[in-house]
Amino acid sequence: MNTVSTEYGHNKIHSHKFALWVAIATIIMMFGAFTSAYIVRRAAGNWYEFKLPDIFFLNTLVIVASSVTLHASYRAFLKGAEKPYKVLLSATFVLGIAFVVLQYLGWNAMTAMGATFTTNPSSSFVYVISGLHAAHVLGGVAALVVAMVHAHVLPFKATPRRRLRFELVVHYWHFVDVLWVYLFVFFLIQSS
Secondary structure, eight states: OHHHHHHHHHHSOOHHHHHHHHHHHHHHHHHHHHHHHHHHHHHTSOOOOOOOOTHHHHHHHHHHHHHHHHHHHHHHHHHTOHHHHHHHHHHHHHHHHHHHHHHHHHHHHHHHTTOOTTTOHHHHHHHHHHHHHHHHHHHHHHHHHHHHHHHHHSOOOOOHHHHHHHHHHHHHHHHHHHHHHHHHHHHHHHHO
16 A cells, blocks of 8 residues: 555655646736737727837847756756856856846837837836736746755755756746747737
8 A cells, every 4th residue: 555655656746846837827827818908908999009129139039048058057957067057057047137137128128219108008018018027037036046045055966855946946937938938929929
């Protein structure tokens, strides 16, 4: 009887991973609702058409690059390559901060072209949706800070617990990356 329950226990998803995936599902529903509302409101008329500033293209490249560096850091962690693990993790943190800064600069560029927060619902939606995404990226940056503390303060050892923590960070970060790519493409399609 114990053998069966032990084997079953190894096949179950860890509670922290389950909680993360529930949170991700909730965030997907929220952004799905916002993009749906965007489409419905746009069809209602009184819609100011504007092109996204070019800085959002750079922003997208930065967040995709951050996913690549984080994935490489995780691979280095699993292989026991301490230095690349730490360097790539730190690079991901810098790219995450760069994404948020570029997001802010993108909002400034929108304001400079007359698409302010209060100009029209079209620009308001872009600010709200991209702002909520930036808030989720900042949550990921906070998780990266914790991961960097673990990397630089604790002795290097790829324990199952540290691996799980790092996996959670990687999964969440890849999620906010994919979410941004979706939102960016959505805005491009809607503005064309």
